[in-house]
Amino acid sequence: MFSYRHAFHAGAHPDVIKHTMLIAILRHLIQKDTALTVVDTHAGAGLYRLDGDYAGTSGEAADGVIKLASSLEDLDAAAPAIRDYLEVIAGFNTPGQLKIYPGSPFITQRLLRPEARDKLKLFEMHPTDSKALAGNIAQLEAGRQVSVAREDGFEGLKAFLPPPSRRALVLIDPSYEIKSDYAKVAACIQDGLKRFATGVYVVWYPIVPRAEAHDLPRRLKTLANKAGKPWLNATLAIGPPAAAPAGLPQRGPGLTASGMFVINPPHTLKAAMQAALPQYVELLGRGRGQGHTLESA
Ligand code: SAM
Numbered sequence: 427m428f429s430y431r432h433a434f435h436a437g438a439h440p441d442v443i444k445h446t447m448l449i450a451i452l453r454h455l456i457q458k459d460t461a462l463t464v465v466d467t468h469a470g471a472g473l474y475r476l477d478g479d480y481a482g483t484s485g486e487a488a489d490g491v492i493k494l495a496s497s498l499e500d501l502d503a504a505a506p507a508i509r510d511y512l513e514v515i516a517g518f519n520t521p522g523q524l525k526i527y528p529g530s531p532f533i534t535q536r537l538l539r540p541e542a543r544d545k546l547k548l549f550e551m552h553p554t555d556s557k558a559l560a561g562n563i564a565q566l567e568a569g570r571q572v573s574v575a576r577e578d579g580f581e582g583l584k585a586f587l588p589p590p591s592r593r594a595l596v597l598i599d600p601s602y603e604i605k606s607d608y609a610k611v612a613a614c615i616q617d618g619l620k621r622f623a624t625g626v627y628v629v630w631y632p633i634v635p636r637a638e639a640h641d642l643p644r645r646l647k648t649l650a651n652k653a654g655k656p657w658l659n660a661t662l663a664i665g666p667p668a669a670a671p672a673g674l675p676q677r678g679p680g681l682t683a684s685g686m687f688v689i690n691p692p693h694t695l696k697a698a699m700q701a702a703l704p705q706y707v708e709l710l711g712r713g714r715g716q717g718h719t720l721e722s723a
Pocket of ligand 1: 431432444466467468469470471472528529530531549550551552555577578579580599600601
């Protein structure tokens with residue numbers, strides 16, 4: 427069950443779209459004075475070294491955040507959401523270097539406001555990653571603002587909704603290593619919308635040739651429509667890697683596309699992604715199979 431380790435994939439293109447949208451959503455939500463709670467049901471280890479053993483093994487960040495940062499000569503020419511994303515990531519690194527990649531818990535914590543009593547609730551079930559996460563969070567001295575539970579995030583979320591603050595963002599970002607994750611995500615959203623209809627729900631999903639994966643965004647649309655809630659669905663495909671030069675081993679395709687489904691999105695999100703997604707295709711795309719989609723209702 428536990429072979430997935432996010433460290434292999436930190437800073438790859440799925441993290442780029444996921445964290446860009448997470449930041450854009452949070453920026454909007456923290457404009458209101460009332461306390462915000464963020465629940466991250468699948469938190470990962472929180473911080474990753476891009477030059478470390480895991481990330482170095484597949485080099486996935488090289489086709490993601492590293493490619494982005496190095497190909498964008500003029501940050502001012504980037505869409506505001508891309509610029510904001512790169513600036514947040516740069517804030518974890520010494521100037522001119524990109525060695526540390528923050529996962530969703532650290533990105534979120536950086537944007538939350540202690541003075542507004544914002545809270546972050548993290549679930550991570552992997553024994554090694556939850557230990558690493560707890561250790562990383564302890565360094566922040568964030569006190570009661572952040573809590574880490576080594577529990578099943580799908581189950582933990584149920585017990586948590588509706589949150590005391592009545593304003594919440596729920597990030598659901600499983601590895602989908604187990605086929606049942608797809609059905610669990612849909613069930614989790616269905617249940618969440620019943621318990622707490624005004625929450626902002628953010629689901630990351632892989633785009634892979636598998637019936638469950640194909641069905642998930644359709645199921646989420648149906649659930650949001652039935653509940654009468656607005657939604658936004660954004661996808662980014664970078665396409666398969668180029669053919670290796672003769673004599674060198676061909677890289678496997680890996681994951682070439684992924685999506686983010688948001689229920690109750692901020693009204694600013696669509697315009698932000700309309701500007702960012704074509705630039706992402708241009709900067710990260712590998713030719714054949716590259717593209718993006720953006721729909722909302
Ligand atoms: N959200 C993180 C980020 O953006 O930086 C990445 C999360 S990674 C894609 C998925 C994580 O979920 C893995 O670290 C895995 O160990 C953990 N996990 C798998 N099943 C889980 C479950 N049922 N509850 C909580 N965590 C789980």
